[in-house]
Amino acid sequence: MPLVDPEFLAEVKRSPAFNAEACLNCGVCSAVCPLEIELLPRKLFRYVLLGFKDRILANTETIYSCLLCKMCEANCPQEVSIAENVRALRFWINKKVFQL
Amino acid sequence: MSTLKIGVYICHCGGNISHYVDVEEVRAAVAGEPGVVVAKTAMFTCSDATQQEIIADIREHNLEGLVVASCSPKLHLFTFRETARRAGLNPYQYTQVNLREQCSWAHRNNRRAATEKAVRLVRAGIARTNLTVPLEPFKIETVPAVLVVGAGVAGLRAAVGMADLGMNVYLLEKEAQPGGWVNRPGKMYPAGRVGKEIIAQLLAEVQERERITLFTGAEIVEKSGSVGNFQVKVRVGGRRRQEISLNVGAVIVATGFDVYRPAACEYGYGFTGVVTLPEYWDLLAAANGNLIYRRKEIKDVVYIYCVGSRQDPEKENAHSYCSRYCCSAAVYAALQTAEINPQIRQYHLYRDMRTYGKSELLFTRAREQGVRFLKFAGDNPPRVEEQAGGRLQVTVCDLLTYGEEVEIRADLVVLVTGMVPRENEQLVKVLKLPLGKDGFFNEIHPKLRPVETVVDGVFICGAAQGPKDYPESVASALAAVTQSAALLKKGYVELEPLVATVDPERCRWCGECAAVCPYAAIEKGQYLYRQVAWVNEAVCKGCGGCAPVCPGQAIDLRGYTDAQIKAMIDGLLKGGL
Numbered sequence: 001m002p003l004v005d006p007e008f009l010a011e012v013k014r015s016p017a018f019n020a021e022a023c024l025n026c027g028v029c030s031a032v033c034p035l036e037i038e039l040l041p042r043k044l045f046r047y048v049l050l051g052f053k054d055r056i057l058a059n060t061e062t063i064y065s066c067l068l069c070k071m072c073e074a075n076c077p078q079e080v081s082i083a084e085n086v087r088a089l090r091f092w093i094n095k096k097v098f099q100l
Numbered sequence: 101m102s103t104l105k106i107g108v109y110i111c112h113c114g115g116n117i118s119h120y121v122d123v124e125e126v127r128a129a130v131a132g133e134p135g136v137v138v139a140k141t142a143m144f145t146c147s148d149a150t151q152q153e154i155i156a157d158i159r160e161h162n163l164e165g166l167v168v169a170s171c172s173p174k175l176h177l178f179t180f181r182e183t184a185r186r187a188g189l190n191p192y193q194y195t196q197v198n199l200r201e202q203c204s205w206a207h208r209n210n211r212r213a214a215t216e217k218a219v220r221l222v223r224a225g226i227a228r229t230n231l232t233v234p235l236e237p238f239k240i241e242t243v244p245a246v247l248v249v250g251a252g253v254a255g256l257r258a259a260v261g262m263a264d265l266g267m268n269v270y271l272l273e274k275e276a277q278p279g280g281w282v283n284r285p286g287k288m289y290p291a292g293r294v295g296k297e298i299i300a301q302l303l304a305e306v307q308e309r310e311r312i313t314l315f316t317g318a319e320i321v322e323k324s325g326s327v328g329n330f331q332v333k334v335r336v337g338g339r340r341r342q343e344i345s346l347n348v349g350a351v352i353v354a355t356g357f358d359v360y361r362p363a364a365c366e367y368g369y370g371f372t373g374v375v376t377l378p379e380y381w382d383l384l385a386a387a388n389g390n391l392i393y394r395r396k397e398i399k400d401v402v403y404i405y406c407v408g409s410r411q412d413p414e415k416e417n418a419h420s421y422c423s424r425y426c427c428s429a430a431v432y433a434a435l436q437t438a439e440i441n442p443q444i445r446q447y448h449l450y451r452d453m454r455t456y457g458k459s460e461l462l463f464t465r466a467r468e469q470g471v472r473f474l475k476f477a478g479d480n481p482p483r484v485e486e487q488a489g490g491r492l493q494v495t496v497c498d499l500l501t502y503g504e505e506v507e508i509r510a511d512l513v514v515l516v517t518g519m520v521p522r523e524n525e526q527l528v529k530v531l532k533l534p535l536g537k538d539g540f541f542n543e544i545h546p547k548l549r550p551v552e553t554v555v556d557g558v559f560i561c562g563a564a565q566g567p568k569d570y571p572e573s574v575a576s577a578l579a580a581v582t583q584s585a586a587l588l589k590k591g592y593v594e595l596e597p598l599v600a601t602v603d604p605e606r607c608r609w610c611g612e613c614a615a616v617c618p619y620a621a622i623e624k625g626q627y628l629y630r631q632v633a634w635v636n637e638a639v640c641k642g643c644g645g646c647a648p649v650c651p652g653q654a655i656d657l658r659g660y661t662d663a664q665i666k667a668m669i670d671g672l673l674k675g676g677l
């Protein structure tokens with residue numbers, strides 16, 4: 001059973017542009033994604049908010065497959081900067097996994 | 101049988117009746133009934149033109165009774181009583197026969213039978229009308245004073261409102277201090293004002309008004325009289341107990357609610373660090389830079405919503421309603437917590453987020469500030485366990501993370517407790533207040549008559565009638581002010597004369613009638629040298645409950661006398677079945 005890691009959000013949140021907290025889980029983003037990626041972005045944001053680091057690390061491929069087309073962002077009712085958030089997460093993975 | 105000169109009008113109701121009932125046939129069938137002088141049909145009897153025609157007929161034929169066979173009396177009883185009055189006919193010699201709801205709409209696929217039933221209904225109406233006598237409504241002078249029970253935010257605001265309309269106000273508070281639940285040090289949504297300050301301001305306004313007398317430590321012990329003129333006895337506590345008699349025209353009940361108290365072990369209640377929302381509210385008000393609970397700094401807080409609300413209705417004494425204020429209050433508490441220390445991590449475990457109206461903005465703000473929201477299903481609530489080292493562990497199946505079970509470690513768990521009805525047995529008994537299934541006081545109609553009760557002259561407002569936040573409590577208090585002032589300002593009330601009467605010659609005072617009367621309208625009276633039943637006409641609602649139980653047939657209901665009911669039955673059965 002995953003344990004909530006309260007510190008993780010701060011670790012990913014490099015700049016105030018990261019605003020996945022505002023997500024209200026409506027699912028519009030997942031519905032409009034041209035790649036039909038199941039994980040992105042709603043579920044991914046849950047993992048970040050609750051600090052399920054392992055889940056994120058297990059999904060690096062998926063996180064990199066995002067086109068950053070912003071289809072989701074254009075439709076998000078909460079104006080979540082989804083693309084920017086994915087970028088922030090890639091930045092964290094680059095450091096953490098690839099030691100870039 | 102004696103008859104009156106009667107006019108009968110049968111309405112098409114624009115087709116609502118005439119599509120299913122042959123109104124012309126009904127007219128022909130009743131035109132020869134005893135007493136009938138005029139029998140007509142009309143497309144819309146309630147139209148001005150037809151009402152004018154009725155008035156002209158009444159005058160021309162010196163009619164002594166009127167029957168309109170149309171829609172439900174709920175719709176047009178008063179319309180046609182007024183038509184009669186304008187023509188100089190006593191309004192109580194009018195009978196409305198309901199051919200729409202009780203005949204045409206109910207029997208749309210059998211025109212023959214519907215028409216036959218309509219004939220019988222109209223005959224019964226004519227038979228009743230033949231036995232009517234002129235009646236006048238009772239006029240009761242009203243006392244320009246009101247009793248407000250409960251001095252929370254609703255009662256205080258109602259008192260100020262009534263005083264400003266020129267009424268004397270007696271304001272009763274059971275506790276030593278007025279103010280109710282708002283009178284606390286914490287800040288409140290929507291305006292962010294401190295509860296105590298809101299109450300202090302209202303109390304200052306109360307003090308400014310000479311018309312208001314505030315009694316604290318006071319309770320109502322007795323009530324008699326009727327709408328517009330009640331006598332109440334109030335017991336005032338303190339060192340020297342004292343009983344005071346007051347005379348008021350109306351009563352406004354604003355006795356508020358109680359907060360749900362979790363059972364031992366419910367969501368870990370009883371563990372160190374598990375608190376209710378009001379306890380947390382006080383903690384926030386006392387915070388200074390940091391949030392401290394039992395000398396420990398709080399870093400992680402978990403809130404569990406809907407505690408004591410929205411319970412499974414199958415459960416015994418379940419509080420199955422939503423308490424309405426708590427989603428907004430908990431989200432507002434989150435914002436205050438973040439204001440005190442933005443580093444505090446907050447997890448809100450909710451079932452449905454009901455931050456309705458403007459509170460939606462609070463919810464958005466809370467999310468933007470990093471407050472984390474998890475959603476659980478009603479039948480799969482979170483579990484709270486104690487951990488070594490004094491921390492708490494909460495396990496929840498989070499529907500927003502695709503139903504995954506997650507664990508959260510916390511220093512504090514806040515149980516977002518709902519509103520429950522306040523124990524008020526004595527008050528309910530004295531005022532005969534109607535209770536709803538949920539235990540709160542019931543209004544006559546939640547939409548159209550939201551602050552009136554079935555007890556004439558007794559109004560309810562605030563959280564006593566169901567969960568409300570304070571702006572809603574104040575709004576309903578002002579509604580109660582308007583309704584009671586509308587009653588008292590006129591100077592008198594007119595009551596229906598259709599009440600029970602006792603024939604003292606026949607009454608032997610067995611008390612049977614008094615025992616069944618749901619409104620306590622029958623008392624013991626004196627007739628010559630005997631005791632007989634006496635009906636308080638201002639209290640009697642004319643329900644008729646007493647009439648059939650009297651062994652000596654001493655009670656009759658005006659407007660619906662035994663003789664009239666028998667005549668109606670004969671009318672219905674005329675010509676055999």
Ligand SMILES: Cc1cc2nc3c(=O)[nH]c(=O)nc-3n(C[C@H](O)[C@H](O)[C@H](O)COP(=O)(O)OP(=O)(O)OC[C@H]3O[C@@H](n4cnc5c(N)ncnc54)[C@H](O)[C@@H]3O)c2cc1C
Binds near residue numbers: 381432564
């Ligand atoms: C923890 C908590 C936080 C809240 N936060 C907010 C908020 O932020 N914003 C908001 O809008 N609302 C909030 N509310 C709701 C708010 O408290 C209520 O809407 C408000 O108190 C209702 O006012 P009232 O006058 O109807 O009832 P009450 O406040 O309950 O007052 C009733 C009064 O009647 C008295 N009384 C009871 N029985 C008798 C009797 N028989 N005779 C004489 N007197 C009697 C009581 O002693 C009491 O003084 C909160 C409630 C709680 C519990």
Ligand code: SF4
Binds near residue numbers: 027029078
């Ligand atoms: S569209 Fe926006 S608010 Fe809706 S789930 Fe996606 S990120 Fe969240």
Ligand code: SF4
Binds near residue numbers: 410425
């Ligand atoms: S207002 Fe929210 S917390 Fe309160 S009972 Fe309703 S849904 Fe539950």
Ligand code: SF4
Binds near residue numbers: 621657
């Ligand atoms: S008619 Fe009904 S309200 Fe009136 S005295 Fe009889 S039982 Fe009571």
